Amino acid sequence: MEYMLSVFVKLLPRIPVTLMLTGFSFALGFVFAAGIAFLKLRGNLPLRILAGAFITIIRCTPPVILFFLVFFGLPVLLSVFGVAVKSTDSNLSAVIAMTLMASGIMAEMLRAAFLSVDGGQYEAAVSVGLTPCAALLSVVFPQAFFIALPNLGNMIIALLHESSLAYLIGAIDVVGRAAILTSNSYGLKAASIYTVVTLIYWGLTVLLSWIVDVLVLRTGRANTLVTAGS
Amino acid sequence: MLRLENVRKRFGDQEILKGIDLVIENGEVVVIIGPSGSGKTTLLRCLNFLVRADEGNLWIHDRKVNLAAADRKTILEVRRSTAFVFQNYNLFRNKTVLDNVTLGLIKGRGTARGRAEEIATAALEQVGMKKFMARYPNTLSGGQQQRVGIARAVALNPDIILFDEPTSALDPEMVGEVLDVMKGLAGDGTTMLIVTHEISFAREAADQVIFIDEGVVAEKGQAEEVLAHPREERTKRFLRRLLPDSAA
Amino acid sequence: MSFQFDFPFARRAFAEALLGIPVTLSVVLAAFLAGFPLGFLIARCRLRRTPVISQILTVYVSFARGTPVVVKILLFYSLLPPALEHAIRVLGLNFSIYDLNPIVYAFIIFGITSSATYSEIWRSALNGVDSGQYEAAVSVGLTPFQAYLEVVLPQALAIGAPAFCSSTLSMLKGTSVVFLMAILDITGRARLAAAMGYKYLEAYVVIFLVYLTVCGILEQVFKLLEQRLVRFRAS
Numbered sequence: 001m002e003y004m005l006s007v008f009v010k011l012l013p014r015i016p017v018t019l020m021l022t023g024f025s026f027a028l029g030f031v032f033a034a035g036i037a038f039l040k041l042r043g044n045l046p047l048r049i050l051a052g053a054f055i056t057i058i059r060c061t062p063p064v065i066l067f068f069l070v071f072f073g074l075p076v077l078l079s080v081f082g083v084a085v086k087s088t089d090s091n092l093s094a095v096i097a098m099t100l101m102a103s104g105i106m107a108e109m110l111r112a113a114f115l116s117v118d119g120g121q122y123e124a125a126v127s128v129g130l131t132p133c134a135a136l137l138s139v140v141f142p143q144a145f146f147i148a149l150p151n152l153g154n155m156i157i158a159l160l161h162e163s164s165l166a167y168l169i170g171a172i173d174v175v176g177r178a179a180i181l182t183s184n185s186y187g188l189k190a191a192s193i194y195t196v197v198t199l200i201y202w203g204l205t206v207l208l209s210w211i212v213d214v215l216v217l218r219t220g221r222a223n224t225l226v227t228a229g230s
Numbered sequence: 231m232l233r234l235e236n237v238r239k240r241f242g243d244q245e246i247l248k249g250i251d252l253v254i255e256n257g258e259v260v261v262i263i264g265p266s267g268s269g270k271t272t273l274l275r276c277l278n279f280l281v282r283a284d285e286g287n288l289w290i291h292d293r294k295v296n297l298a299a300a301d302r303k304t305i306l307e308v309r310r311s312t313a314f315v316f317q318n319y320n321l322f323r324n325k326t327v328l329d330n331v332t333l334g335l336i337k338g339r340g341t342a343r344g345r346a347e348e349i350a351t352a353a354l355e356q357v358g359m360k361k362f363m364a365r366y367p368n369t370l371s372g373g374q375q376q377r378v379g380i381a382r383a384v385a386l387n388p389d390i391i392l393f394d395e396p397t398s399a400l401d402p403e404m405v406g407e408v409l410d411v412m413k414g415l416a417g418d419g420t421t422m423l424i425v426t427h428e429i430s431f432a433r434e435a436a437d438q439v440i441f442i443d444e445g446v447v448a449e450k451g452q453a454e455e456v457l458a459h460p461r462e463e464r465t466k467r468f469l470r471r472l473l474p475d476s477a478a
Numbered sequence: 479m480s481f482q483f484d485f486p487f488a489r490r491a492f493a494e495a496l497l498g499i500p501v502t503l504s505v506v507l508a509a510f511l512a513g514f515p516l517g518f519l520i521a522r523c524r525l526r527r528t529p530v531i532s533q534i535l536t537v538y539v540s541f542a543r544g545t546p547v548v549v550k551i552l553l554f555y556s557l558l559p560p561a562l563e564h565a566i567r568v569l570g571l572n573f574s575i576y577d578l579n580p581i582v583y584a585f586i587i588f589g590i591t592s593s594a595t596y597s598e599i600w601r602s603a604l605n606g607v608d609s610g611q612y613e614a615a616v617s618v619g620l621t622p623f624q625a626y627l628e629v630v631l632p633q634a635l636a637i638g639a640p641a642f643c644s645s646t647l648s649m650l651k652g653t654s655v656v657f658l659m660a661i662l663d664i665t666g667r668a669r670l671a672a673a674m675g676y677k678y679l680e681a682y683v684v685i686f687l688v689y690l691t692v693c694g695i696l697e698q699v700f701k702l703l704e705q706r707l708v709r710f711r712a713s
Contacts (some may be wrong), residue, residue, distance in 0.1 A: 334618030
């Protein structure tokens with residue numbers, strides 16, 4: 001239907017917003033996740049407990065609640081530090097909430113991947129004279145990364161899906177714009193609008209999955225070539 | 231008692247079995263030897279329909295079964311009159327040793343639990359695994375698992391027990407305990423069809439030896455004849471490779 | 479401008495939120511009861527590559543897993559009522575679709591989603607059972623059905639248990655958006671209580687705590703379940 005096509009054209013410019021929300025939270029979440037994983041692996045007891053508590057809390061919190069908590073809670077938190085804000089920026093809140101979620105979940109993924117790298121790899125690396133730091137950076141971390149890759153791929157798709165909730169706190173992404181459009185129509189018109197939204201997300205997911213699969217395949221092949229020596 | 235006629239099987243464009251014929255009498259112990267890839271295992275698996283032959287007939291107790299076209303009911307009947315011992319034992323991981331042996335009796339043949347456990351206990355006693363009755367397979371060694379696998383087969387009281395390289399996956403020190411159990415069965419008059427590389431076992435316990443090479447029966451006959459005085463050149467070459475210090 | 483956390487309200491909101499727990503759990507339960515067996519059937523179909531059906535199912539699974547829950551809710555909630563109303567009129571039945579408890583839509587949406595996620599887990603779990611187990615089972619004379627029931631399924635369950643558990647927990651969190659369909663679950667009830675005085679922060683803190691507790695309890699229950707299921711697995 002031509003109506004759906006016109007809707008699609010109206011929603012198209014909003015796709016970058018969706019992608020930006022997803023991308024930023026993935027990147028930031030990854031950095032924080034690495035830090036939390038490090039704390040959980042190598043920190044002293046209080047730090048380990050803290051990291052573990054953070055991860056458990058994140059794993060038990062529905063994403064939508066996290067969005068609202070950040071949106072309503074950020075001004076309150078800032079006011080404690082003497083910063084007065086009139087209203088919270090929706091996109092910022094969304095990114096913060098998604099980053100929190102991503103860092104909690106990815107911390108576990110990175111930790112598990114790191115632990116599953118054969119200890120002999122590190123031993124061999126330091127035996128040939130690398131410093132512990134260099135051994136980790138050149139040998140262990142790359143392998144851990146490849147092991148975690150499929151899960152990280154799932155994470156970014158999950159983040160894409162999570163970003164669809166951002167409209168509830170006012171973000172004007174694909175869903176946000178669609179919600180505005182439907183406020184002027186009802187019944188089957190709304191259904192058509194949401195069908196377009198559904199197709200957009202389905203398409204983005206399929207595309208992202210394909211990219212992840214290709215990445216996993218290509219790096220996986222490199223991995224097996226290395227280990228298949230004899 | 232059991233006769234195979236013209237068994238053929240191809241995988242893709244490779245013909246693995248090119249027309250196998252053999253006869254097994256009641257109480258006979260038949261050993262099949264041959265190089266890897268000759269089709270020995272495939273032949274066995276065709277017998278109990280784990281693999282579907284392309285052509286061939288099976289006579290079991292004068293009843294003719296078409297290996298290629300058998301229906302589900304016939305397949306079930308054949309499977310319920312034979313028993314299979316796997317190279318990798320394939321004990322049911324989610325069941326105790328006892329339940330492994332009784333499962334076929336209770337669910338396959340409708341035997342009452344009490345009677346099934348009696349039979350199973352006796353079979354486990356026969357292979358020396360009775361005291362492991364309540365254990366799970368993941369706590370047993372390879373040799374112990376295979377002995378349970380044999381008990382599982384024996385308990386079914388089949389017309390014939392099929393052994394697919396029963397000791398090939400075992401560490402050397404456990405091969406003996408399994409072969410001893412098999413010799414015991416042979417002595418009791420069990421009809422057995424065994425694919426194996428253990429020539430010494432064949433010499434001691436086999437009645438008939440069949441040498442299969444490249445999908446055909448290259449030579450067959452009485453055990454002592456084939457193993458000590460093989461007629462065919464390729465039999466001689468195979469045995470020489472397996473036993474470098476044999477007189478052949 | 480300082481902020482005062484309204485504790486009395488928070489207590490009231492907490493009581494309200496607790497009332498929503500049965501609704502939340504019923505959605506998860508319905509989705510599980512529908513999706514768990516369906517997921518198994520879908521996985522089996524796809525593994526055997528039944529022509530036509532497995533292709534359709536692949537698209538079905540891709541759709542169910544490729545669209546966010548909230549988008550599905552928006553779509554179904556705007557599509558189903560008018561469509562079903564039309565169908566009712568065509569069939570000449572005598573009731574209005576708008577009298578239908580919206581929780582039915584939640585059951586449908588989460589049933590579809592869970593059947594797809596569970597089917598993926600079933601697929602990898604069934605693949606993980608050694609084929610020799612099935613062969614041995616039919617060799618001792620079990621019918622294929624018996625072989626599946628007694629040997630393959632229990633082992634697949636043990637393999638998939640951790641994934642099934644974490645997936646169900648995820649679904650529990652996912653149901654927090656059903657309030658969009660005017661369903662009074664944990665989130666819905668608390669938001670309703672908060673709307674009057676615009677006390678949203680307190681409401682969401684309360685909701686957060688309730689989910690934390692429910693999740694925490696379920697996690698422990700699942701851990702015990704997992705331990706029982708994997709008793710016999712080799713390390």
